[in-house]
Structures are given as structure tokens and as C-alpha cells.
Amino acid sequence: MGINVIVNNLFNNIIKKFNNITDIHIIDTHHRNKKQIPSGTASMLAKSIFSLISNNKNFSNINDIKLTSIRLGNIVGKHSIIFVNNLECIEIKHTVYHRKSFAIGAIEAAKWIINYKTGLFNTNNIF
DSSP: OHHHHIIIIIHHHHHHHSOSOOEEEEEEEEOTTOOOSSOHHHHHHHHHHHHHHTTOTTOSSGGGSEEEEEEOTTOOEEEEEEEEOSSOEEEEEEEEOOTHHHHHHHHHHHHHHTTOSSOOOOHHHHO
16 A cells, blocks of 8 residues: 555655656565566556656656666565656655555455446555
């Protein structure tokens, strides 16, 4: 659920108020056996950011957002999002210590969606 807090609450404010962003880098870290590179979460983060910065001259396409994937140890999930301008840097980190976190998010989503008969929803609608 923490990633949804970041996407829905922090990104918009950072991009609106942190002037002249020149670089954005996402670092995607997972356990050594994870095959997906980049992770679905890292891809979603890049897409969310790009949708908010499409008018920034430093970012003409989504590939201008740098993405590094690291696979090592037994790390469940860790994402760092770094925004840089010519004067300073903002770094946001989110770490999942246990897969139980994903189950709690799924339960919250199930509780929310039970009130709807039809529709197509995503986590932005829920959280």
C-alpha cells in the first residue's frame, strides 16, 4: 500500500513544486530469483511520473527516466525514486520487508470493491 501513497500523494506535489527537474532515476531492487526486469512496480512508477512531467523539456519520452534493476539476496522489494535539479535532490524510498504487505493490500482492495457492481478499477481508485 505504501507505493500507492507515494504515487497518489507525493509525485504530484514534487513535480509541481520542485522546479526544473533535470534527472529522474528509479532503482528497483528485489531478491535474486525475481525474473522480471524491471519489476511491474518500477514500470508503473516510471509511467506515473512520466504522465506528470510530459511538459518538461528534459523528458521527451519515458526512457528519459533512468531505471536500474538490482537482483540480489532475499530482498522482497525496495524502490528508490530520485528527482534531481541543478541545486538539490529529493529521494523517496519504499521497502517491503514481508510479502504479508501485499496480502493486506489485496484484502483492502477486496473490501473496497465489494461496494461496486461493475467497472474497471485500479489501485489509484482504491487507495
